[in-house]
Amino acid sequence: MNMQNKTSVSLDWKNLPFEYVKTDYNIRYYWKEGKWSAGDLVSDEYLPLHMAAPALHYGQEAFEGLKAFGTADGRVVAFRPVENARRLRRSSERIFIPAIPEEMFLDAVHRVVDANRSFVPPYGTGASLYIRPLVIGTGARVGLGPASEYMFIIFVNPVGPYYKGGFKPVKALIVEQFDRAAPLGVGDCKVGGNYAAGLGGGQYGKERGYPVVLYLDSKEKRYIDEFSTSNFIAIRNNTYITSKSNSILPSITNDSLSIIARDMGMIFERRPVEVSELETFDEVGAVGTAAVITPVNLIRYRDREYVFGSGDRVGPVITKLYDRLVKIQAGDFEDKHGWLYEIT
Numbered sequence: 001m002n003m004q005n006k007t008s009v010s011l012d013w014k015n016l017p018f019e020y021v022k023t024d025y026n027i028r029y030y031w032k033e034g035k036w037s038a039g040d041l042v043s044d045e046y047l048p049l050h051m052a053a054p055a056l057h058y059g060q061e062a063f064e065g066l067k068a069f070g071t072a073d074g075r076v077v078a079f080r081p082v083e084n085a086r087r088l089r090r091s092s093e094r095i096f097i098p099a100i101p102e103e104m105f106l107d108a109v110h111r112v113v114d115a116n117r118s119f120v121p122p123y124g125t126g127a128s129l130y131i132r133p134l135v136i137g138t139g140a141r142v143g144l145g146p147a148s149e150y151m152f153i154i155f156v157n158p159v160g161p162y163y164k165g166g167f168k169p170v171k172a173l174i175v176e177q178f179d180r181a182a183p184l185g186v187g188d189c190k191v192g193g194n195y196a197a198g199l200g201g202g203q204y205g206k207e208r209g210y211p212v213v214l215y216l217d218s219k220e221k222r223y224i225d226e227f228s229t230s231n232f233i234a235i236r237n238n239t240y241i242t243s244k245s246n247s248i249l250p251s252i253t254n255d256s257l258s259i260i261a262r263d264m265g266m267i268f269e270r271r272p273v274e275v276s277e278l279e280t281f282d283e284v285g286a287v288g289t290a291a292v293i294t295p296v297n298l299i300r301y302r303d304r305e306y307v308f309g310s311g312d313r314v315g316p317v318i319t320k321l322y323d324r325l326v327k328i329q330a331g332d333f334e335d336k337h338g339w340l341y342e343i344t
């Protein structure tokens with residue numbers, strides 16, 4: 001019955017870490033003299049790259065992250081790839097990378113997932129196929145300026161369920177010693193440079209026992225921006241609250257969860273969130289594609305600790321939102337917003 005199982009490679013799906021796994025193919029497109037090539041499926045894991053490529057020196061690079069899932073009835077579906085195509089377009093525009101047409105992006109996702117169908121984790125394992133598109137400026141150039149040539153690549157990578165024995169809440173530290181992004185910078189774009197800039201803050205948190213760090217707005221240090229690779233959400237009574245800021249990445253997971261919250265009758269607020277509001281929140285989560293929601297049970301801010309829920313117990317609203325989104329992704333709950341894109 002299960003078509004994926006028949007052809008799946010044998011991997012310990014349930015225990016796969018969020019680490020690189022070699023698959024059969026990646027897909028590559030080249031931009032030269034104003035147009036994109038037709039796209040080639042290749043097995044080589046390495047890129048032929050000129051050492052003077054602006055991606056290497058000046059960070060002219062943008063990327064995406066999304067997932068595909070195996071459903072109970074044997075389909076393979078990608079989750080909201082159109083949104084990733086649009087976001088990549090916005091990121092690219094900001095750093096002068098030529099636009100990747102939406103149809104080309106979707107076709108690339110379709111072709112690369114189809115070619116690696118045996119790496120799509122079977123339904124019921126909780127695992128998924130992580131899809132990583134990236135676009136880089138490649139033509140040789142020494143002075144600062146946009147590259148003359150580009151490469152768009154998508155590789156896929158099976159990843160295990162983020163939470164093996166159920167949800168695990170984490171402690172977060174508000175880092176004021178580092179900024180992730182400036183108000184008029186590129187914090188709202190998924191571009192490589194943001195993440196190198198965030199390594200310092202992340203390390204600072206880890207050394208102090210906090211697996212995740214939360215950034216405040218860099219101008220006033222008064223509003224909550226986001227975690228290093230995930231958006232901030234808070235639940236207060238029947239309200240879903242998330243930050244509004246020019247320097248945060250518009251998360252597709254956050255958008256999806258906020259729609260689910262409204263479907264469930266909750267109130268939705270997207271607005272500047274003052275750090276002083278922390279003591280009023282019932283539940284806090286870090287949201288993004290990799291984990292969907294990481295519940296945060298403690299936030300340290302200067303010499304204060306704000307606790308959410310009790311101990312390792314995860315709040316009921318975050319649990320409900322998580323369960324619903326994961327069910328929709330696996331095809332176990334009605335996809336009434338048309339979020340699933342079938343890889344036929």
Ligand SMILES: *Cc1c(COP(=O)(O)O)cnc(C)c1O
Nearest residue numbers: 229230231249251252253288289
């Ligand atoms: C990718 C990313 C997110 C999460 O976005 P999703 O579309 O939900 O995966 C949040 N914040 C930052 C900084 C990110 O890079």
